[in-house]
Amino acid sequence: MDQITLALALVGLVVVCLGLVSARVETLPVSKPLLALGAGIAVGPVGLGVLRPGEWAEGHTILREAARYTLAISVFGIALRTPPGNYRRLLRPVALLLSVGMLVMWLVSAGLGWAVLGLSPMSALLVGAVLTPTDPVVSSSIVTGGAATRSLPDRLRSTLSLEAGTNDGLAYPFVLLPLAFLDPPDGMAPLAHWLLDAVLRGVGLAVIVGAVIGMLAARALRVSDDRGWIEEQSLLSMSIALSLGVLATVHLIGSDGILAAFAAGATFNLGIATSEEFETEDVQEAISRLFNLPIFVLFGAVLPWSDWAALGWAGAGLALAVLLLRRPLALAATAPFAGAMVERRDAVFMGWFGPLGVAAIFYALHAEHRLGDPQAWHVTSLAVALSIALHGITAAWGMRRYRTRTPS
Numbered sequence: 001m002d003q004i005t006l007a008l009a010l011v012g013l014v015v016v017c018l019g020l021v022s023a024r025v026e027t028l029p030v031s032k033p034l035l036a037l038g039a040g041i042a043v044g045p046v047g048l049g050v051l052r053p054g055e056w057a058e059g060h061t062i063l064r065e066a067a068r069y070t071l072a073i074s075v076f077g078i079a080l081r082t083p084p085g086n087y088r089r090l091l092r093p094v095a096l097l098l099s100v101g102m103l104v105m106w107l108v109s110a111g112l113g114w115a116v117l118g119l120s121p122m123s124a125l126l127v128g129a130v131l132t133p134t135d136p137v138v139s140s141s142i143v144t145g146g147a148a149t150r151s152l153p154d155r156l157r158s159t160l161s162l163e164a165g166t167n168d169g170l171a172y173p174f175v176l177l178p179l180a181f182l183d184p185p186d187g188m189a190p191l192a193h194w195l196l197d198a199v200l201r202g203v204g205l206a207v208i209v210g211a212v213i214g215m216l217a218a219r220a221l222r223v224s225d226d227r228g229w230i231e232e233q234s235l236l237s238m239s240i241a242l243s244l245g246v247l248a249t250v251h252l253i254g255s256d257g258i259l260a261a262f263a264a265g266a267t268f269n270l271g272i273a274t275s276e277e278f279e280t281e282d283v284q285e286a287i288s289r290l291f292n293l294p295i296f297v298l299f300g301a302v303l304p305w306s307d308w309a310a311l312g313w314a315g316a317g318l319a320l321a322v323l324l325l326r327r328p329l330a331l332a333a334t335a336p337f338a339g340a341m342v343e344r345r346d347a348v349f350m351g352w353f354g355p356l357g358v359a360a361i362f363y364a365l366h367a368e369h370r371l372g373d374p375q376a377w378h379v380t381s382l383a384v385a386l387s388i389a390l391h392g393i394t395a396a397w398g399m400r401r402y403r404t405r406t407p408s
Helices: 003-020 032-043 059-081 084-089 091-117 121-130 136-143 146-151 154-182 190-226 236-252 257-272 281-301 305-337 344-352 358-371 375-405
Strands: none
Touching: 003 032, 003 281, 032 281, 032 375, 059 136, 059 154, 059 236, 059 257, 059 281, 059 358, 084 091, 084 154, 084 257, 091 121, 091 154, 091 305, 121 154, 121 358, 121 375, 136 154, 136 281, 136 358, 136 375, 146 375, 154 190, 154 257, 154 344, 154 358, 190 236, 190 257, 236 257, 281 358, 281 375, 305 344, 305 375, 344 375, 358 375
16 A cells, blocks of 8 residues: 555544544543654554655655644644734743743753764754744643643743744744855855845745735635625634645745744734634634644654664753753743743743644754755654653643642
């Protein structure tokens, strides 16, 4: 049987099975991404051997593009589910996390890569940049659902979501900076090329194009609703189509499609915010079930076990050190300046729950494609797998601890 067809069948089966027992899964001390990862490992080469990615002609290309589209849909959903008032209310803590916080996470991860694995300074900066963004897919499994709603305040859930939704796109210039020096362009200084390609076109143009498309789509939806052209007021199909359309359009002009998808989702949300008929809360849950879990099944099937073994204990130590240091140090640097919106227990919770996931997978595979060197992929995949495991196991415990420590 064709391996790609078989992979699609198995991915669909896993998503259906998890959907059938979704209420029971909510009570388990593990997350859905961890279960999906386990399913991918089980059917992969080290498990039953049903999926054999080594036989895929472009295995990493498939995973990279799947990660790209998963991110676009996920960040659009985050922007759509965020109450419009939270954008202004949480501006200060989120801005700190996206500036000082990202810089600290980048430098800490890079320093660990240099110290533990002996990477060259520029390679360490590349690995550090790949490990900088928190993941919107894994984060959504932590901050959505009944348990999260009962245990965590809206300000905390929205802060984590907005940070994860935005920093995936903002990691683009972080990753492209060391790439500009490791793979210098012809006829232009690396730094000048980075400013033009990553900052102006990659970030600036992405935000403008995404925001404009989101506003136009919201206007079109409101006009259609006012004139009775919409039979069912569901945002699911339009959300998926819009996020993928924005991603593809912006990618064609060489800009950051992930950041553009978030910008489009934010302006689309603001544009329809005054229309109470449009229900947005269920859209993210549907998107999560349909699109977020398959990527972890694929990831579990393509894990580079032999390359991890070649890294030795140093690789495992680096992955663990990144999870234990990168995020807490970022919160230590930003929380004191975040004001009343981030309480001490919020900072402690966010200091641990800033997981790695699909964003790191995408950027690592992008670096591999650009350089032809899988080093960043080997290191990153190990850190991501460990993050999914540790954060997936501790999510329920962390929410219970937060709830019990909340003053009455």
